[in-house]
Amino acid sequence: MQDLDVNQITDAAIAQMANTPDPRMREIMDAAIRHLHDFAREVKLKPEEWLQGIAFMTAVGQMCTPYRQEFILLSDVLGLSRLVNVMHDASGREPEGTEASLLGPFFREAAPVVPLGGTIAHHAKGPEVMMFGQVVDAAGKPVPHAWIDAWQTDAEGLYDLQANNPEVMDMRGRVQCDEQGRYHVRTLKPLGYSIPMDGPVGTMVKLQNRHGMRPAHIHILVSAPGYRELVTALYLGDDPNIDSDTVFGVSSSLVVTPATGMADSPAPAMPSIRYDFALSRDDEGGGGRVGSDPSKLVPAG
């Protein structure tokens, strides 16, 4: 029989888990218990507050469906997805490789293939933008025939999955680069949008007086055999929320500003974005990232 004080309870809990056969699970759970207990001691957590926390997490779980993943959203707004992704990125990306960004919950497999120079705006209307550039390796050498998936909101700030008929794919497409790794594709200027605010995570974000917005962006996934898959996004520098993304996805190297009159644009009269994507060699056979298989986990919007 042990009489456990506020510190001994931590050692007792860790001791009970000491025979966990999986060493990584043991390491993670050991640290989780130490930090959780330290957190409770630091804020002097009261029973009614912990019950409120449990009610919140229960509501987050109950909000999840095959089409909505409220726990990923919670991880996003707490900055944890970004933290985990940045650590993963730093462990495998060559210094010259393009920075990663959040995949988000709106990616879909098998988007329509778009020819070079075609558009990913199949139905939506709005101001057009030309996106062009080259896919290179970390040494700047072209990566021939890389595939680029692009997906984004329409000019109203909505993903196709949030439209009346989510079966219809729009504002997304797959382009294959030429033998020099060059690509050009037309799209619409995306609009910033709110993360789903109708669930417990949205309630928390409102209670924290946060705006819940993401700055306008174009999601990008670049893949080529022998290279690490690059999941990133380009953020529009003129968005009012560029410095206060609710899910912390923006890095300065990913901020772009469409400009007309660019000499190397395939359509200089059109606002154009030039972005070259630099891929790192795949030495470790890839690896998961937070929200890496979200094709069926879609906020209802």
Ligand code: BEZ
């Ligand atoms: C997105 O960029 O689509 C996104 C990312 C995190 C949470 C909600 C949306």
Ligand code: FE
């Ligand atoms: Fe997005």
